[in-house]
């Protein structure tokens with residue numbers, strides 16, 4: 591493989607850089623009249639765990655045996671952090687994390703920003719840069735923050751660093767989430783799981799509370 595395709599070199603390769611710049615000029619760039627995201631007055635305090643939004647969620651669910659079990663915590667402003675340990679079942683190549691799995695972890699930590707804004711939103715677009723391979727047993731330190739809002743659109747960004755909060759940058763993602771009503775899940779979800787979730791008063795109370803603006 592050409593040395594030019596080494597991760598660090600790729601970022602300075604003019605062809606790659608211009609492709610990336612033109613992408614960021616489109617749907618992941620907040621419009622000029624976008625506003626800063628606002629932390630909800632009832633958002634968990636910095637350092638507080640957010641808890642799972644759904645026990646069966648692949649990203650954060652405590653009752654999902656195949657899941658990532660991300661346990662995100664509130665950060666300062668509209669930000670969140672989490673640690674993710676890469677396990678043998680997360681492999682793509684021998685001993686290395688699967689890229690799609692890492693993108694899932696980024697999607698989940700970005701989705702956790704909902705808790706800071708008391709907004710229900712879903713991923714519309716997710717763009718991920720894989721900067722270096724992530725070995726099994728690594729602990730990825732994930733951080734996400736919302737950067738702007740425009741109507742129902744929430745712009746946000748996340749990083750994953752290996753070994754510590756200031757460790758080498760391994761994964762980076764930018765995303766656009768779109769605010770939805772609770773009905774989004776009722777209309778599109780499968781009946782059995784919807785009914786089970788609706789039977790859980792905590793889930794329903796939390797979801798409804800998020801629909802009320804500060």
Ligand SMILES: CCCCCCCC(=O)SCCNC(=O)CCNC(=O)[C@H](O)C(C)(C)COP(=O)(O)OP(=O)(O)OC[C@H]1O[C@@H](n2cnc3c(N)ncnc32)[C@H](O)[C@@H]1OP(=O)(O)O
Nearest residue numbers: 617643697698701704711712713714715741743766768770
């Ligand atoms: C409860 C939290 C769970 C968090 C779990 C982790 C996050 C997830 O994985 S969520 C699951 C994955 N995502 C999904 O399933 C979403 C599937 N997609 C959808 O349901 C719809 O396409 C949805 C809701 C995103 C947008 O549809 P709709 O509500 O009709 O909105 P629509 O009017 O098309 O778009 C609203 C705005 O967003 C923009 N937008 C929508 N999709 C995109 C996109 N993919 N890229 C860029 N912009 C987009 C539109 O251009 C529009 O912008 P503007 O207001 O400036 O005109």
